[in-house]
Amino acid sequence: MGVKSFVSNVQGGNVVGAIVDGVGIVLDAAAVALPVIPGGAGTAIKGVRAIDKAVDAAKTADKAVDGVSAMKRGIQNEAKVLESIGEVKNTAKYTVNLTRREKVTVIPDAITNAKVIEVKDVKSLSNTKQIRGERQVAQDLGKDFTIITGEKTHVSGNIPTEEIIRRKDIGPQ
Structure with missing residues (x-):
């Protein structure tokens, strides 16, 4: 038991172990701080700082889990949308020039006879290199970009409105 064990448990996702270690650290810190021994106060402060770091690590781990969940949801919704419009996932890579010195490689979600399609299950959509690259692929192939x-x-305001199709079943609810 101790700070290192607590941090290790938090980073490893062992919630029960982290709670046991955290309670032990708090109790140790309280026992040391109560007699008001200068050395004990330093130990208590170090313990509190370690708990702070562990809490930060736990928050970071939560964000990572949220990111993985969002990615998983995005992949599932991409498949659902493509199926609903009768298209299959494209796997072909395209490398295009965005500027003289800037190239990007993209994999559009679907390519039909008339369109290059990208499905975006996101809170906010901006004109990223990926979007600009897929728009360029569409232009190079003589197709519309959707x-x-x-x-x-x-x-984002710099994405032409005619490129956007909105659906209720994806994006923020």
């Missing part, structure tokens, strides 16, 4: 996203997704 982005399918949620009704409540914030779309």
